[in-house]
Amino acid sequence: MRPRVVVLGSNFGGLTAALAVQHELAGDVDVMVVSASDRFLFTPSLIWLPFGKRMPSDITFPVAPTLEHAGIEFVHAAATAVDPAARTVTTDDGAVRVYDYLVVATGYRNDEGVVPGLENTSTITTLDRAIETGAAWRRFLEQPGDVVIAATQGAGCFGAAYEFLFNTAHQLKKAGLHKRTRLTYVTSEPFLGHFGIGGLPHGEQLLGMFLKKQGIESRVGIALERAEEDAIILANGERLPFSFSMVVPPFLGQDFLRDSGLADAKGFVPVRPTYQSEKHDEVYAVGVAAAVEVPWTTSVPVGVPKTGFPTEQQAHVAARNIAHQVRGEAPTDERPFGDIKAVCVMDAGNNGVVILADKMLPPRKHGVLVPGPQAHLMKLAFEKYFLWKMEHGYVQLP
Ligand SMILES: Cc1cc2nc3c(=O)[nH]c(=O)nc-3n(C[C@H](O)[C@H](O)[C@H](O)COP(=O)(O)OP(=O)(O)OC[C@H]3O[C@@H](n4cnc5c(N)ncnc54)[C@H](O)[C@@H]3O)c2cc1C
Missing domain, CATH: 3.50.50.60 (FAD/NAD(P)-binding domain)
Structure with a gap:
């Protein structure tokens, strides 16, 4: 047999x-x-x-x-x-x-219990929740206010949080809302650009520059205490009101x-x-x-x-x-x-960053972040290529 x-x-x-x-x-x-x-x-x-x-x-x-x-x-x-x-x-x-x-x-699956009241916020980590987040975004466009994008304590999927943050900034600009919207990024990372992989050379400066350019505020190395219907409360007691939020939780x-x-x-x-x-x-x-x-x-x-x-x-x-x-x-x-190569593209709406390193986890010999609009185009091309490759069963291709 x-x-x-x-x-x-x-x-x-x-x-x-x-x-x-x-x-x-x-x-x-x-x-x-x-x-x-x-x-x-x-x-x-x-x-x-x-x-x-x-x-x-x-x-x-x-x-x-x-x-x-x-x-x-x-x-x-x-x-x-x-x-x-x-x-x-x-x-x-x-x-x-x-x-x-x-x-x-x-x-x-999402660790929904990581922050009390997390159900008051949106997320994009599953298809169903991303569809609901679309409805929340459309409600926000009708009644704009503050926006909070966060990655909670224990989260690992920081790339998705950053990508959504920069795409939100891009969409706010397109909607003419960027000047009157306070957009805040909250993260458990010990520094910007840590990405859950220990960071890469110049990553902190690069991400800081991206945030500054888009007028995004940040709260770094902090846990979320709880989420209320219209606000996120941080571990230091700070209250961040929101009309729209997207929070990446840890996975189980x-x-x-x-x-x-x-x-x-x-x-x-x-x-x-x-x-x-x-x-x-x-x-x-x-x-x-x-x-x-x-x-x-x-x-x-x-x-x-x-x-x-x-x-x-x-x-x-x-x-x-x-x-x-x-x-x-x-x-x-x-x-x-930890020894597998890190290969990733972080999209930022009409811009982005290509992330390449010889190893997922440190110590590493090489690691580089390449910013620019070509990263956005690479992400678009990769999406089409990857879906084609998988649907046709060509998993031997790179
Ligand atoms: C918003 C977001 C953006 C991301 N962006 C990137 C990116 O740009 N680049 C990148 O490299 N990675 C990215 N990732 C990470 C990427 O999604 C994961 O690496 C990938 O999904 C892992 O694949 P997997 O097959 O291990 O798990 P999953 O994709 O979670 O697949 C699990 C499978 O198991 C099935 N399943 C679940 N429970 C059962 C059960 N009890 N019995 C049978 N089947 C079951 C599910 O239906 C599904 O088919 C992103 C993740 C998210 C959430």
């Missing part, structure tokens, strides 16, 4: 892992993807959706045709339990599926992973550099679902951004190691998260 690989999740990590393992072992393996969502979502474009610059259909596609074309079975269901001893996955449709190898790529993993004994208290699966779970040789975890230790202590906790590029890299490493195991070899591919 051919070995069966079950992949949980069908976004950056899951889709890449499923197609890569099928590619590695063509014909010698049965691959099944089980996912709570039947559409791929290009999350980086959620920064544009509230401003009406993207519709959900522009940044999503159905995964079943892509997977089925590659000979992979797709099941639209959410996993509710994994039994690593029996090697089974239970789903919310009541079915129990057996695996020889399991890849967990179930990503994140999925509860069923913790309940199944695979994950830590936050729902992230501790992994080895091979992306095998620390506990089980035949269980892998990639992307946001894989635990990453935060390598620094800051007075306000700051997370690490588990971005798309490392997620894809981890998925390829996991696929190659599963292929090794299926062939009876040792799973020798290793690429620890």
Whole structure:
């Protein structure tokens, strides 16, 4: 009998892992993807959706045709339990599926409990919430006032907060509101441009310059105490009133992973550099679902951004190691998260910054930030290219 690989999740990590393992072992393996969502979502474009610059259909596609074309079975269901001893996955449709190898790529959910009253603010970290944020933005345009964009204590996805901040500034200017709107950025980062990766040379000055140029105020290295209907209260007692707000919270993993004994208290699966779970040789975890230790202590906790590029890299490493195991070899591919290259584009409306470094986490040899309008154009081109690449299943392309 051919070995069966079950992949949980069908976004950056899951889709890449499923197609890569099928590619590695063509014909010698049965691959099944089980996912709570039947559409791929290009999350980086959620920064544009509230401003009406993207519709959900522009940044999503159905995964079943892509997977089925590659000979992979797709099941639209959410996993509710994994039994690593029996090697089974239970789903919310009541079915129990057996695996020889399991890849967990179930990503994140928002830690809504991090700040009391967070439900009073908007966010863009999921498609549904980004659509709601669009409605909040349209209400704001009718009744403008102050704007607060924040990344809370423990957040890691600072890139999205910065991108949304600068896109908001750009939209305020287009609407002729920039002179009478107080726009404030609140962040747990110890300095501007830390990004949850420890910062890069000249990053603090560059981000400071971007904020100054757009007339944006900042509150740095501070936690949010609570959110009220129309104000954010900071840990030092300062009250920042808002007519529109967008807050990036920390991410958690999925509860069923913790309940199944695979994950830590936050729902992230501790992994080895091979992306095998620390506990089980035949269980892998990639992307946001894989635990990453935060390598620094800051007075306000700051997370690490588990971005798309490392997620894809981890998925390829996991696929190659599963292929090794299926062939009876040792799973020798290793690429620890911190050693993966940092490759990112921060969009700023009609401008941006390209972020490149030899490693996600310090110590690094090289790291560079390249600002300019070409970064915005690169982001637009990358969106089209990436969606095309994933929809056609060309995960071997860069
Ligand atoms: C607003 C925003 C902007 C971003 N911008 C960038 C950027 O510019 N560049 C960049 O590199 N990264 C960016 N990121 C980060 C990027 O989104 C993540 O790196 C990426 O989503 C990680 O992919 P993943 O597959 O691990 O998880 P996810 O994308 O979270 O996918 C998880 C998958 O698992 C499925 N799932 C969840 N629960 C279950 C379950 N119980 N059973 C089965 N399936 C389940 C989901 O339906 C989904 O298919 C951004 C993130 C956000 C929120």
